[in-house]
Amino acid sequence: MSIRFDDRVAIVTGAGGGLGRSHALALAARGARVVVNDLGGDVRGEGGSASAAEAVADEIRAAGGEAIAHGANVTDEAQVADMVAAAVSAFGRVDILVNNAGILRDKSFTKMGMADFETVVAVHLTGSAVCTKAVWDIMRDQAYGRIVMTTSSSGLYGNFGQANYGAAKMAVVGLMNTLCLEGAKYNIRTNCLAPVAATRMTEDLLPPEAASLLDPALVTPAVLYLAGENGPDRTILSAGAGGFARAVITETDGVVFKPDAATPEAIAEHWAAIDDRDSARELKAGGEQTMKFLSKAAALQGIKIGG
The missing domain is CATH 3.40.50.720 (NAD(P)-binding Rossmann-like Domain)
Known part of the structure; x- marks a missing residue:
């Protein structure tokens, strides 16, 4: 070609x-x-x-x-x-x-x-x-x-x-x-x-x-x-x-905590999981990051989002 x-x-x-x-x-x-x-x-x-x-x-x-x-x-x-x-x-x-x-x-x-x-x-x-x-x-x-x-x-x-x-x-x-x-x-x-x-x-x-x-x-x-x-x-x-x-910008899958457990100490304790490069992927819009965290937080707390 x-x-x-x-x-x-x-x-x-x-x-x-x-x-x-x-x-x-x-x-x-x-x-x-x-x-x-x-x-x-x-x-x-x-x-x-x-x-x-x-x-x-x-x-x-x-x-x-x-x-x-x-x-x-x-x-x-x-x-x-x-x-x-x-x-x-x-x-x-x-x-x-x-x-x-x-x-x-x-x-x-x-x-x-x-x-x-x-x-x-x-x-x-x-x-x-x-x-x-x-x-x-x-x-x-x-x-x-x-x-x-x-x-x-x-x-x-x-x-x-x-x-x-x-x-x-x-x-x-x-x-x-x-x-x-x-x-x-x-x-x-x-x-x-x-x-x-x-x-x-x-x-x-x-x-x-x-x-x-x-x-x-x-x-x-x-x-x-x-x-x-x-x-x-x-x-x-x-x-x-x-x-x-x-060159590709990626983001790890990350870890989501319940509100009362979201502390800097928790981040330090779970840093290996937060920094797990094997879970990293390329996001195609800022909203993808928002939905990733929202969906994980909702599932963790048993909250249904949307219809």
């Missing part, structure tokens, strides 16, 4: 270099018309230039594809609205959004000012929400949409010096979870990519010998899969160095 994007229109944010450039080029090579977005700032999000996005759009056109460039700041609703309007004007629709734009302002939490915390969260989380909001009704009305958020192992598992980045990257998983529920009836599928690649954002974090193995092009197949017509929904796909794995 060949995954193609003929007649599809894709917006890729932060596509002036690194992972975003790789994603944009690959989508175009498989038939997509691409909006190459990049503010053109540095890794901290400072400065700006249209040249990076224009260069990638030129690459796509030189290879026979169709592309336009746009320098919208993903946190600015008016600029993003203009970018989406430009996409619709040029190509008639928007089918795919890859939220890739990001910055780093690494410091240990004790040394991190709240301005750096808020700025990083704004780009990764709010920027993803702003861009998604701008295309959501278009995708809903055409009954088709594929959205790829970019999370990170720093959010899923933690990374020293990246409290701001990790918080934002875990937050987009929560955004994905709800968008999957709201978009299902409109054929809008939302997934997350957790990439590791040698880019300007990681050049100070990775040893030189690792960089040769971490080509961004080896991550991009994950984006093509997630953004495909038959791609999944509500999936966190990790990718790097040609390897791919699925």
